[in-house]
Amino acid sequence: MLVHSRGARWAVWTVFAVLFLPLFALPLLVILGASLATHWSGVLPSGATVAHYRAATRGEALQALTTSLLTALGASLLALTVGTWAALAAAGLRKRYRSIMDALFVLPVAVPSVVVGLSVLVAFSQPPLLLNGTRWIVILAHTVLVTAFAHQSVSAAITRLDPAYEQAAASLGARPAHVLWRVRLPLLLPSLTAAAGLCFALSMGELSATMMLYPPDWTPLPVLVYAATDRGALFTGSAVAVVLMAATLLVLFAVSRVRTRASYR
Amino acid sequence: MGIRLDSVTVAYDGNVDTLALDSLDLTVEPGEVMALLGPSGSGKTTALRAVAGFVRPVSGRVLLGGRDVTDLPPYRRGIGMVVQSYALFPHLRVDENVAFGLRARKTARSEIRQRVAEALEMTGMAAYARRHPRELSGGQQQRVAIARALAIRPDVLLLDEPLSALDARLRSGMLAELARLHRELPDVSMLYVTHDQVEALTLADRIAVMDKARLQSCGTPRELYRSPADAFTASFVGGANLVPVTVGTGGVSFAGAELKVGTNGVAAGARATLCVRPHLVGLGQGPNQLAGVVREIQWRGATHRLYVEVDGHTVMADVRELKAPPVHGDPVTLHFMPDDAVLLPAEVSHG
Amino acid sequence: MAEAAERTRAVRGRSRPPGGSRTSNTAPRPFGALAWALPPIALLALFFLYPLALVVQQSFRPDSGGTSLRPYADVLASGAFRHALWTTVWLALASTAGCLLLGFLLALVIAFVPFPGAKGVARFIDVYLSFPSFLITLALLFLYGSTGIVGSFQFLTTPWGVLLAEVTYFTPFVMRPLLAAFSQLDTAQLEAACSLGARAPRIVRQVILPEALPALAAGGSLVLVLCLNEFGIVLFTGAKGVTTLPMLVYGKAILESDYPGACVVAVVNVLISVGLYALYRVVSRRAGA
Numbered sequence: 057m058l059v060h061s062r063g064a065r066w067a068v069w070t071v072f073a074v075l076f077l078p079l080f081a082l083p084l085l086v087i088l089g090a091s092l093a094t095h096w097s098g099v100l101p102s103g104a105t106v107a108h109y110r111a112a113t114r115g116e117a118l119q120a121l122t123t124s125l126l127t128a129l130g131a132s133l134l135a136l137t138v139g140t141w142a143a144l145a146a147a148g149l150r151k152r153y154r155s156i157m158d159a160l161f162v163l164p165v166a167v168p169s170v171v172v173g174l175s176v177l178v179a180f181s182q183p184p185l186l187l188n189g190t191r192w193i194v195i196l197a198h199t200v201l202v203t204a205f206a207h208q209s210v211s212a213a214i215t216r217l218d219p220a221y222e223q224a225a226a227s228l229g230a231r232p233a234h235v236l237w238r239v240r241l242p243l244l245l246p247s248l249t250a251a252a253g254l255c256f257a258l259s260m261g262e263l264s265a266t267m268m269l270y271p272p273d274w275t276p277l278p279v280l281v282y283a284a285t286d287r288g289a290l291f292t293g294s295a296v297a298v299v300l301m302a303a304t305l306l307v308l309f310a311v312s313r314v315r316t317r318a319s320y321r
Numbered sequence: 322m323g324i325r326l327d328s329v330t331v332a333y334d335g336n337v338d339t340l341a342l343d344s345l346d347l348t349v350e351p352g353e354v355m356a357l358l359g360p361s362g363s364g365k366t367t368a369l370r371a372v373a374g375f376v377r378p379v380s381g382r383v384l385l386g387g388r389d390v391t392d393l394p395p396y397r398r399g400i401g402m403v404v405q406s407y408a409l410f411p412h413l414r415v416d417e418n419v420a421f422g423l424r425a426r427k428t429a430r431s432e433i434r435q436r437v438a439e440a441l442e443m444t445g446m447a448a449y450a451r452r453h454p455r456e457l458s459g460g461q462q463q464r465v466a467i468a469r470a471l472a473i474r475p476d477v478l479l480l481d482e483p484l485s486a487l488d489a490r491l492r493s494g495m496l497a498e499l500a501r502l503h504r505e506l507p508d509v510s511m512l513y514v515t516h517d518q519v520e521a522l523t524l525a526d527r528i529a530v531m532d533k534a535r536l537q538s539c540g541t542p543r544e545l546y547r548s549p550a551d552a553f554t555a556s557f558v559g560g561a562n563l564v565p566v567t568v569g570t571g572g573v574s575f576a577g578a579e580l581k582v583g584t585n586g587v588a589a590g591a592r593a594t595l596c597v598r599p600h601l602v603g604l605g606q607g608p609n610q611l612a613g614v615v616r617e618i619q620w621r622g623a624t625h626r627l628y629v630e631v632d633g634h635t636v637m638a639d640v641r642e643l644k645a646p647p648v649h650g651d652p653v654t655l656h657f658m659p660d661d662a663v664l665l666p667a668e669v670s671h672g
Numbered sequence: 673m674a675e676a677a678e679r680t681r682a683v684r685g686r687s688r689p690p691g692g693s694r695t696s697n698t699a700p701r702p703f704g705a706l707a708w709a710l711p712p713i714a715l716l717a718l719f720f721l722y723p724l725a726l727v728v729q730q731s732f733r734p735d736s737g738g739t740s741l742r743p744y745a746d747v748l749a750s751g752a753f754r755h756a757l758w759t760t761v762w763l764a765l766a767s768t769a770g771c772l773l774l775g776f777l778l779a780l781v782i783a784f785v786p787f788p789g790a791k792g793v794a795r796f797i798d799v800y801l802s803f804p805s806f807l808i809t810l811a812l813l814f815l816y817g818s819t820g821i822v823g824s825f826q827f828l829t830t831p832w833g834v835l836l837a838e839v840t841y842f843t844p845f846v847m848r849p850l851l852a853a854f855s856q857l858d859t860a861q862l863e864a865a866c867s868l869g870a871r872a873p874r875i876v877r878q879v880i881l882p883e884a885l886p887a888l889a890a891g892g893s894l895v896l897v898l899c900l901n902e903f904g905i906v907l908f909t910g911a912k913g914v915t916t917l918p919m920l921v922y923g924k925a926i927l928e929s930d931y932p933g934a935c936v937v938a939v940v941n942v943l944i945s946v947g948l949y950a951l952y953r954v955v956s957r958r959a960g961a
Contacts, residue, residue, distance in 0.1 A: 058780075058784040058785055058872050059785050069785070071781075072785075075777070076778060083811030084803075084811070138712050138715055141711065142709070145705065146709065148704075148705035148708065148709075160716060166897050166949045167901075167946070168942065169901060170903050170921045170938070171918075171938040171941055174938050175726060176719075178723060178727055179722060180723070196719060200720050253802075260804070261805070261806075262804070263805075264901075264918060267922060282907065282908065285810060285813065285908060285910075286910065290810070294814075297807055300804070301803055301807070304802055308799075
């Protein structure tokens with residue numbers, strides 16, 4: 057469309073490949089390659105093995121995987137509930153209040169995750185809510201961190217929603233609760249699942265706040281990857297990282313299947 | 322059930338300087354089809370939305386069947402509404418769409434099934450009950466939207482430009498369908514918003530012409546067409562030649578010519594606007610002659626439209642297809658019968 | 673009189689612009705709407721705002737007791753802090769600039785010079801966003817680290833390694849909104865510009881760039897904040913040479929157990945990232961984005 061001559065097009069594509077492949081494709085390939093190797097001193101990894109994966113799918117690592125999945129599931133469901141509620145409530149407010157509320161719920165994006173971790177640590181290491189040392193403090197911090205993203209994507213979807221639908225429903229005699237349950241939420245379902253997927257992925261990869269909060273019996277996968285690399289076990293770390301990516305992708309794939317079934321247009 | 326708007330004023334953004342609706346008084350009798358006709362931004366849709374309850378008047382009252390509903394939310398008003406975009410729920414099948422209003426009212430299940438079937442039958446959509454809206458054509462979606470509004474058996478049906486999303490051929494078919502529905506449901510009052518005078522003239526028992534947030538005139542199609550009361554109505558309903566004239570005795574003078582028209586007792590010497598429909602203007606010799614120069618000629622198949630400049634004013638004439646039409650710049654003579662002209666108060670704004 | 677005032681206010685509340693647009697008027701009445709907004713706000717206040725307030729409070733409470741500005745004086749005076757501050761800010765700004773440039777170029781090719789598989793690349797970008805940032809550093813450790821393939825020179829322990837990792841990881845965050853914006857762009861506009869004799873650079877500058885500005889602004893502001901707050905990438909380099917503010921917070925709190933100091937750095941970090949974010953939004957809104 058933009059470049060018409062054949063030669064120029066090939067030149068553009070070459071530049072694209074030269075930029076894109078080393079920057080984006082290579083890192084993932086490197087991790088994948090390393091996870092299957094024992095040495096990497098030449099151009100290619102050597103000493104093919106699946107031993108890292110055997111280690112990465114049992115014992116400590118398996119427990120970390122369960123921990124991560126449960127944390128991400130809990131955090132994303134909570135965040136989706138609170139974020140959607142906030143977005144729906146904000147949509148019913150006057151413009152001034154709405155922008156205040158939107159700003160409040162965007163704030164956790166702008167606050168560093170490390171600081172969110174620190175603040176949760178400071179606040180809930182003391183009564184009345186003593187959560188430090190339990191798994192709940194990790195789930196809580198993750199929820200706080202991802203709620204902002206859930207709120208943002210749901211409220212963008214609400215803005216795009218044609219008010220003609222809810223007005224048609226109201227003219228047919230549906231009360232606001234009925235309109236919400238039977239019209240607005242079903243119409244928002246594709247966006248809700250997208251937001252849930254986003255929250256889940258963010259929580260699966262969360263490291264900063266987790267590093268400050270995790271109790272010994274609730275170690276999520278990213279912490280395990282860090283622990284492995286920190287003690288120099290880069291190849292094991294890569295295998296755990298691949299497990300992390302695969303688990304995230306599997307869940308995202310399942311969520312997107314739900315989404316395809318829920319999109320009507 | 323009748324509809325009454327009692328000096329309803331609507332202001333958006335609480336700004337009283339830009340009224341969307343300026344103290345509208347309008348009564349729709351039970352079983353009557355009232356068309357709200359006007360250009361975009363004339364306030365006709367606002368009036369309909371005030372009846373539906375989606376805009377709240379700053380002042381005035383809305384009454385349905387004699388009951389003041391001004392403070393009632395839309396879902397308590399029991400009206401049926403069809404909008405331009407249809408707003409069919411994309412996640413529900415056709416029958417679920419039609420059943421929506423009944424479910425919202427917690428109607429008994431057996432009753433719902435029967436009434437949905439009835440509404441789909443009435444609109445000819447029974448064969449499509451299990452489909453989703455996205456699998457239907459525009460005309461079919463339109464029918465489902467009407468069936469959905471009728472299923473709750475409203476006493477009042479509001480139609481907001483229901484045909485404007487359809488192409489011309491479908492539109493005339495749907496117009497006939499709507500007329501049939503009205504015959505089958507003689508007790509339902511309809512408020513029909515449109516900018517298309519053909520729809521209004523075809524369907525309505527009475528037409529309310531709106532412009533600039535105000536009601537300009539209201540009457541039967543025949544009244545508005547044959548004897549419009551103001552220049553805006555004359556030009557918007559059916560199109561009209563409007564020229565400034567001076568009233569004399571037993572006629573008016575325009576462009577140096579004395580024209581014989583009924584003056585209805587307007588004092589001699591007063592300024593007035595003369596209104597003649599283009600299809601009532603003839604070419605050639607006759608009573609009430611006007612001489613002018615052809616400025617433009619359009620062939621419309623069955624007719625020719627001439628734009629003739631008479632003393633600086635353009636006069637339109639629709640004549641039967643001409644064998645040898647005049648060309649640009651030809652001098653021509655036009656005429657019209659005295660009782661085909663209407664004399665309006667002097668205010669030439671749309672000429 | 674009072675009733676009339678009440679009415680006007682109610683009308684203002686359910687306003688819509690004149691003309692054809694049909695905004696919602698079925699929203700619950702203002703009081704009910706406010707009541708519905710309270711539960712999520714209360715949760716946010718309890719689990720986010722209140723802890724944040726405690727951090728601010730603690731930053732004024734030195735270990736020696738009492739309330740004073742001592743922690744601030746101590747931290748602001750330390751060279752490590754000033755160095756970290758500078759590193760954080762310039763790294764974030766440079767990364768954002770790099771991401772915007774690279775993201776714009778790549779998105780441009782995907783959208784307007786499409787090649788077989790361009791759709792797949794766009795989907796790959798989406799997937800990429802769902803991976804944690806430290807994976808990039810992990811990969812770079814193999815490429816450039818001490819056991820590195822490319823070379824064992826200490827590239828990763830310099831800020832340039834972090835810059836490379838941040839540009840790599842955050843560029844997709846710019847590309848996604850850009851691709852969305854490009855897909856909305858009417859190709860008829862490009863064809864019109866082309867038929868009027870405009871060449872590619874001019875079309876990019878005068879047709880595509882103006883349309884892309886809001887997306888660039890949105891993506892840029894997000895990346896700026898995320899870079900200011902990035903922790904995983906820096907942590908994984910394992911380098912003592914590169915310390916950013918989030919690293920400093922972590923180090924002071926967890927490794928040194930110096931909570932007042934950590935809180936001071938946290939407050940500064942929050943102020944900078946919220947401040948820069950707000951500034952960026954204002955500027956980009958002014959620029960017509």
